Amino acid sequence: MTALRLGTRRSALATTQSGWVADRLRAAGHEVELVEITTEGDVSGELLTAIGGTGVFAAAIRRALLDGRIDVAVHSLKDLPTAPEPGLTVAAVPVREDSRDVLVARDGLTLGELPAGAVVGTGSPRRTAQLAALGLGLEIRPIRGNVDTRIGFVTSGALDAVVLARAGLARLGRLDQATEVLDPIQVLPAPGQGALAVECRSDRSDVVAAVTVLDDADTRTCVTAERSLLATLEAGCTAPVGALAEVVEGDDGLELSLRAFAGSEDGTFELRRSLVGPYDRPEALGADLARILLEDGAADLTPSSSTASDHATHEPEQAS
Structure with a gap:
């Protein structure tokens, strides 16, 4: 096989993530060439909720795969x-980074130390809903931009704080700028947050075989449950969604614990539910917990009570 052409967006975080995958493919004996691709999400200045959600980042790279211009694509899975x-097939889900969100605040403040009326920036309806539900009296302001732009809102004094994905800061070597790692009890991450998806054409068995060695079974199992929950909710719920699955030790071996959130962006309604199930049935676990959320009121959330159009999936990690 000739050198693997690995497609990536041009952002610092995207190229860092793609480089991480490329290094591991090279360590497995493959030549890898990075190919930069510009997506609609990179050139538009609008909020992602206005231009179609995370599909604006994935679509161009997927077209390049299907057209044969690249052999492998690396996505943030939540994109x-x-x-x-x-x-196309997701041939590998490598070991996951820490999936939690972090706060980057002025003066080293934590979430609980921010005064009432403090202005917090985020482009994520999921984060907006959960922060509002905490009842801290914060003003949540929608923002866009890469990691440097978002942190710049704080250092310039335009905002008191921003909320970002810990995984992005970790991959960029910027964790020292986080003032607090947010406990999932307060803010559950987006389904798939912190995980990468390595995608290729289904008919390229040689590429699939080369990439599969990067797959991490526990990570794939967890994100499968989270994304199954999201997929099941999409049929009957327009609320922002958070979800986190974890592998736990049960009485009879490994099990999967799944927690989820659905609520309104103004914080007036929230559901938090959890379920434990067999390790080898992640899709069923996600679907079962989604049905519990729907039965308990998530189905009653409408676009008028929540402006999220495609759930937690319009907060791309490359920009968060």
């Missing part, structure tokens, strides 16, 4: 729609 893409 991918839950529906499979015909002709």
Whole structure:
């Protein structure tokens, strides 16, 4: 096989993530060439909720895969729609980074130390809903931009704080700028947050075989449960969604613990539910917990009570 052409967005975080995958493929004996691709999400200055959610980041790279211009694509998993893409397969989900969110605040403040009326920036309806539900009296302001831009809002004094994905800061070597790692009890991450998806064409068995060695079974199991929950909710709920699955030791061996959030962006309604199930049935676990959320009121959340159009999936990690 000739050198693997690995497609990546041009952002610092995207190229860092793609470089991480490329290094591991090289360590497995493959030549790898990075190919930069510009997506609609990179050139638009609008909020992601206005231009179609995370699909604006994945679509151009997927087209390059299907057209044969690249052999492998690296996505932040939470950027991918839950529906499979015909002709493509996620051949590997490498070991996951820490999935939690972090606060970057002025004066080293934590979330609990921010005064009432403090202005917190985020482009994520999921984060907005959960922060509002905490009842801290914060003003949540929508923002866009890469990691440097978002942190710059704080250092310039335009905002008191921003909320970002810990994984992005970790991959960029910027964790020292986080003033607090947010406990999932307060803010659950987006389904798939912190995980990467390595995608290729289904008919390229040579590429699939080369990439599969990067797959991490526990990570794939956890994100499968989270994304199954999201996919099941999409049929009957427009609320921002958070979800986190973890492998736990049960009485009879490994089990999967799944926690989820659905609520309104103004914080007036929130559901938090959890479920434990068999390790080898992550899709069923996610679907079961989604149905519990729907039965308990998530189905009653409408676009008028929550402006999220495609759940937690429009907060791309490359920019968060």
